[in-house]
Amino acid sequence: MGGAGHGVHFLDACFLCRRPLAGNRDIFMYRGDMAFCSDECRSAQMAADEAAERKATKAVTHGALLAREAAEGTQQERGKVRAGSVLAL
Numbered sequence: 731m732g733g734a735g736h737g738v739h740f741l742d743a744c745f746l747c748r749r750p751l752a753g754n755r756d757i758f759m760y761r762g763d764m765a766f767c768s769d770e771c772r773s774a775q776m777a778a779d780e781a782a783e784r785k786a787t788k789a790v791t792h793g794a795l796l797a798r799e800a801a802e803g804t805q806q807e808r809g810k811v812r813a814g815s816v817l818a819l
C-alpha cells in the first residue's frame with residue numbers, strides 16, 4: 731500500500747489485451763480498478779475471474795472440510811474433558 735502518485739497506471743491500457751486506453755472514449759470498468767477497451771475484453775476477464783473463483787471456492791471448500799474433520803476430532807476430545815469437569819462440579 732502507499733506509493734502516492736502511482737495509482738493511475740491501471741487506466742493506461744486495457745487490462746486484458748493491453749491496448750492503450752488513451753483517447754478511448756469508452757473505457758469499461760470492472761471491480762472498480764480494472765479498465766478495458768471494450769465490453770468483449772471485460773466480459774472475457776469476468777468469465778476468467780468467475781472460473782478462477784469457482785476453482786478457488788472448490789479448493790477452499792475441500793480444505794475447509796479437511797480442517798473441520800480435524801477440528802471435530804479435537805472438539806470431541808475437548809468435549810469429553812469439558813463434560814467430565816462439568817460432572818465434577
Ligand SMILES: [Zn+2]
Binds near residue numbers: 768
Ligand atoms: Zn482490450
